[in-house]
Amino acid sequence: MDSRLSLRPLRPVLALLAGLALAAPAAAAPADDSTAPAYRQPSDSLVALVDAPRTPAVRVSPDGEWLLLLESPSLPGIEEVAARELRLAGMRIDPAVSGPSRDFPLSDLSLVRVADGEERSVSGLPAAPKLANVSWSPDGSRFAFTHRTADRIELWVGDVADGRARRVTERALHLAAREAPVWLASGEALVAALVPADRGAEPPPPAVPPGPVIRESRGRTAPARTYQDLLENEYDARLFEHHFTSQLAVVGLDGTVSAIGDPGLLWDFSPAPDGRHLLVETLHRPFSYLVPASRFPRRVEVWTTAGQRVAGLVDLPLQEEVPTTFGSVPTGPRGHHWRSDAPATVVWVEALDGGDAGREADERDRVVQLAAPFSGEPAPLVTLALRFGGIEWASGDLAIASEWWWRTRTQRAWRLRPDRSGAAPELLVDVNWEDRYRHPGDPVTTTTPSGHRVLLTAGGGESIFLIGDGASEEGDRPFLDRWDLSTKEKARLFRSEAPYYERPVEVLDPAAGVVLTRRESVDEPPNYFLRRLEGAADAAASPFRLTDFPHPTPQLAAIGKELVRYSRADGVELTATLYTPAGWTREDGPLPTLLWAYPEEFKDADFAGQVRDSPYRFDRLWWGSPLLWLAEGYAVLDDPAMPIVGEGEAEPNDRYVEQLVASAEAAVDELVRRGVSERGRIGVGGHSYGAFMVGNLLAHSDLFAAGIARSGAYNRTLTPFGFQSEERTFWEAPEVYFAMSPFMHADRVEEPILLIHGEADNNSGTFPMQSERFYNALQGHGATVRLVMLPHESHGYLARESVLHMLWETERWLDEFVAPERADEPPAVATPDDLTTKGDER
Numbered sequence: 001m002d003s004r005l006s007l008r009p010l011r012p013v014l015a016l017l018a019g020l021a022l023a024a025p026a027a028a029a030p031a032d033d034s035t036a037p038a039y040r041q042p043s044d045s046l047v048a049l050v051d052a053p054r055t056p057a058v059r060v061s062p063d064g065e066w067l068l069l070l071e072s073p074s075l076p077g078i079e080e081v082a083a084r085e086l087r088l089a090g091m092r093i094d095p096a097v098s099g100p101s102r103d104f105p106l107s108d109l110s111l112v113r114v115a116d117g118e119e120r121s122v123s124g125l126p127a128a129p130k131l132a133n134v135s136w137s138p139d140g141s142r143f144a145f146t147h148r149t150a151d152r153i154e155l156w157v158g159d160v161a162d163g164r165a166r167r168v169t170e171r172a173l174h175l176a177a178r179e180a181p182v183w184l185a186s187g188e189a190l191v192a193a194l195v196p197a198d199r200g201a202e203p204p205p206p207a208v209p210p211g212p213v214i215r216e217s218r219g220r221t222a223p224a225r226t227y228q229d230l231l232e233n234e235y236d237a238r239l240f241e242h243h244f245t246s247q248l249a250v251v252g253l254d255g256t257v258s259a260i261g262d263p264g265l266l267w268d269f270s271p272a273p274d275g276r277h278l279l280v281e282t283l284h285r286p287f288s289y290l291v292p293a294s295r296f297p298r299r300v301e302v303w304t305t306a307g308q309r310v311a312g313l314v315d316l317p318l319q320e321e322v323p324t325t326f327g328s329v330p331t332g333p334r335g336h337h338w339r340s341d342a343p344a345t346v347v348w349v350e351a352l353d354g355g356d357a358g359r360e361a362d363e364r365d366r367v368v369q370l371a372a373p374f375s376g377e378p379a380p381l382v383t384l385a386l387r388f389g390g391i392e393w394a395s396g397d398l399a400i401a402s403e404w405w406w407r408t409r410t411q412r413a414w415r416l417r418p419d420r421s422g423a424a425p426e427l428l429v430d431v432n433w434e435d436r437y438r439h440p441g442d443p444v445t446t447t448t449p450s451g452h453r454v455l456l457t458a459g460g461g462e463s464i465f466l467i468g469d470g471a472s473e474e475g476d477r478p479f480l481d482r483w484d485l486s487t488k489e490k491a492r493l494f495r496s497e498a499p500y501y502e503r504p505v506e507v508l509d510p511a512a513g514v515v516l517t518r519r520e521s522v523d524e525p526p527n528y529f530l531r532r533l534e535g536a537a538d539a540a541a542s543p544f545r546l547t548d549f550p551h552p553t554p555q556l557a558a559i560g561k562e563l564v565r566y567s568r569a570d571g572v573e574l575t576a577t578l579y580t581p582a583g584w585t586r587e588d589g590p591l592p593t594l595l596w597a598y599p600e601e602f603k604d605a606d607f608a609g610q611v612r613d614s615p616y617r618f619d620r621l622w623w624g625s626p627l628l629w630l631a632e633g634y635a636v637l638d639d640p641a642m643p644i645v646g647e648g649e650a651e652p653n654d655r656y657v658e659q660l661v662a663s664a665e666a667a668v669d670e671l672v673r674r675g676v677s678e679r680g681r682i683g684v685g686g687h688s689y690g691a692f693m694v695g696n697l698l699a700h701s702d703l704f705a706a707g708i709a710r711s712g713a714y715n716r717t718l719t720p721f722g723f724q725s726e727e728r729t730f731w732e733a734p735e736v737y738f739a740m741s742p743f744m745h746a747d748r749v750e751e752p753i754l755l756i757h758g759e760a761d762n763n764s765g766t767f768p769m770q771s772e773r774f775y776n777a778l779q780g781h782g783a784t785v786r787l788v789m790l791p792h793e794s795h796g797y798l799a800r801e802s803v804l805h806m807l808w809e810t811e812r813w814l815d816e817f818v819a820p821e822r823a824d825e826p827p828a829v830a831t832p833d834d835l836t837t838k839g840d841e842r
Contacts, residue, residue, distance in 0.1 A: 034812070039078070042807040045555070045631040049621055050075065050803055052552045055525050056110075060516060061140035062447035064114060064508035066160060067528060067546065068143055070134060071108035075623070075800035082792050082799075085760075087229035088240045090292025091176065092762060092794075095202065095243055098195050099153045099175035102794060105130035109145070111163060114508070114516070114530060117546045122158050124165040131156075133180035137187040138451030142253075144181055144190060146173060155181055155192060157253060169255050171195070174246035177267050181251070184305070185275035185450035188253055191305070193246040196263040203238045210234065215289060222320045223721045223729065224290050228762040237287050241265065244293075248280065250305050260307045267298060273450035274343035277310065277372065278303045279336055288318055295319035300336050302346065302374050311374035313346065326406035326727045327357030327387050339418070340452035341393040344372040347381070349388045357387070357406070367391070367401065369418065382416055382425050392443050393418070394455035394464075398485075400428065400443060406727075409434050409603055415485060428485070434607035441468025441481060444507050458510050462486045467504045470495060475563055475614040478503035480515060480533075493533050501616040502529075517543065520618035522561050525549050553621055558582040559630055563615040564674075568666035570659075573609030576640035576667060578676065579619075581630050586675045591635040592819035593677040595667060595704070596626035598690040599642040599660060601652040601725040608643035623803040624687060624710075624796070632811065634819070635676050640667040642693065653726050653733075656740050660693060661701045668703050680705055683818040685810075687711055688766060688795065689724055691755075695742030695774065698749045706817035707753040708810055711766050711795050714774040715743035719765040746777035752784035754813040756806055758793030766795060786813070 041047055056069040085101040086093050094101040107129055109122040125131075130148040137143065141161065147154045152172035158165040173181065174193040181192035213233045231237055248260040248269060265283040272278070280303050283296045297318050302311040319330040329351050339345040347369045353361035365388040368378035382401055389402035389411070396419030404411045413429035431438050444465035445453040456465050463484045470477035478501070480494040494515065496502040502519040505528070513533035520526040529543035551557055560580035567573055584591065602608040621627055626636045642663045646652035652659075664684070671677035684704040686694045691712025698707045716723060716737040720730035730737045738744050757771040768789065775787040788809050790802045797803050815822040 039801040040808040042811045063140035067112040069110045073107040078799040078801040093176045223324045226765045272344040277344045324721045325358040329355045331355045436471035441466030480504040501614045566670040568662045574641040577638045579636040590678040593635040593682045595637045699742045699745040710756045713766045713770045716741045747781045752817045756788045763795035
């Protein structure tokens, strides 16, 4: 029920899904047996980088007076990741605690006062804390969070006045559907889902199957992408009902618990600004073996916090028949949410084109609103020619609605006057989201006394503020603008200046020109500053440093970093970030090099060539970062542009292989021209769609000495209803699916390739069998190939043992085939004692 509007690009992004992993430590194997089942460790320098402390995350209080610092532990051990997990209807849960199984908890909290930078610890936290779901109360005087124990998830609250935290109630929270507790407007209670007091034991599996699993379809069109972890039988359905049934309740800060209604399959809930009404979504049968729980039948209702059902807004059927064309949506009302600037007004949207983006239509969506007491017909708010993207609210005279369309990459924003019936919408923004240089930025919001977010306005409600990346030919330079909507004039209040990358985070006082920013540089990690804008009082003393986070990996300080530009053969401009080890100069000679990339699709070659990122950003290392290899003496070309362009009627993937190879060839040529690298000593790597890229580059070029492919998909016929940014089905474009699949060209792979995959990958399309089948195909044609399946790991890897072993495999592969002069060093093998000790260092 999130109505937040983003004016950022809306092209689908396949985010890496962080997973938890498991498997009992195996006995150590002889050091010369690299195929024995033992977790191994890479060089000490890589282990130190993996174990480096993490820079805290920061949450700003609604009143702008405090920063809450969130500390994260090091990676968990494999024994923690290996705990029991249920995979039901696209969800993964820990049944022992009725919560998500693959979350990464926080380990500590502290407060920083914005006025003077004074830091204080939060006392009273539980021993060995595993914290999550941190949220500020509406007035900023308290903060809530959850704590996971061995058998439950608890609700805790911290008080800013004394810096102490305490458990609120002994009742266990229910977070299987991932709906965290939400503050009521009073700030004296939260709405939360609880484990039903009388839930009982989990249903046992049937000793004898009751009968076959039967599915039947007669003439209905129900295409579906390749979802993972779906229900498979009636027992799965019963498990789903048992573990996803919860009790909605109001939990007072004094520990009182007031149930709201009866237990049910609660999927979503949100309190209205008036603090008395709730928008509640519950699931019900029939379930599906084809789509995840997010598309199961659901009822959307308005309740009171006392448990009274005020209005039934809609009962939506099972959504198995949504077309796979990008921009298609379910039929019927959808996207219900509260209008955040009104006491109790529900807003939703309905498709006017049958939800089918492949159908020609002049009007796509209509947005309506219905105020308490929720009777009568909803009032139309706006009719959109494109697909609804979200709304930011401000007042009865100002709201900004977004619409978008995939095929044209169009994004528009309209000014609405919600309380003026019949007022025509006013166009504010009309851009191609691929054009980063013209992106206007995102509207700045502020918190209301009820805890809801609304547009931050000035000038009698006619001016708003925008924060943007500031993409330009010289790299990203974040900015803050003030935009007068009546005159359409913009005033630039702030722009990041070299040698820093500084981004506004919050506008704390628009009248006084006080802004909270996050500033970093190549050698300085992100820290928070209080900045007074030009013309404000004490502007000369700005910025004032609020945090002092140290460099987490000082061993990589002073690395070489450069934003490089070059062109591929067809004239498309490309960019990449080149990293070299500290102290290296061209006179030292070429380095072994790793190129790490992820292709993207574009409809316009000019936009594909725009500069991305900034040469002044700090690079925070994580387990999957290619920059780890700087510590081993490798040069790294990170995120070189691999645009796949299809202009006009052409689709990008019609010439995927040709353009991919051309981009890689241009990158290699530039590395050699600069004297950083030499041919025959360059490896290529990628994760997910980047791994797919690696398979294709090795099959269709001789540019690289070896490849590293993690958690990829290599046979597109296994994702026949579309993949990544390809919306055509296999039956509509079989030649594209065939040409793009490295599996189909396994006989052409001549360079060594290392395949790594999590055995429990839940990402759409990247089934573990993708790597297993590709390995078999490569082995069958005599290729040099190694397959590593990480027990219990998902699409991203989490257990410390898994991460270190992945790095050990990668180190060996690169040293043997990219930098053979390094390959004589003996490998490290982790003993069972090592694994236990290291795994406990969290």
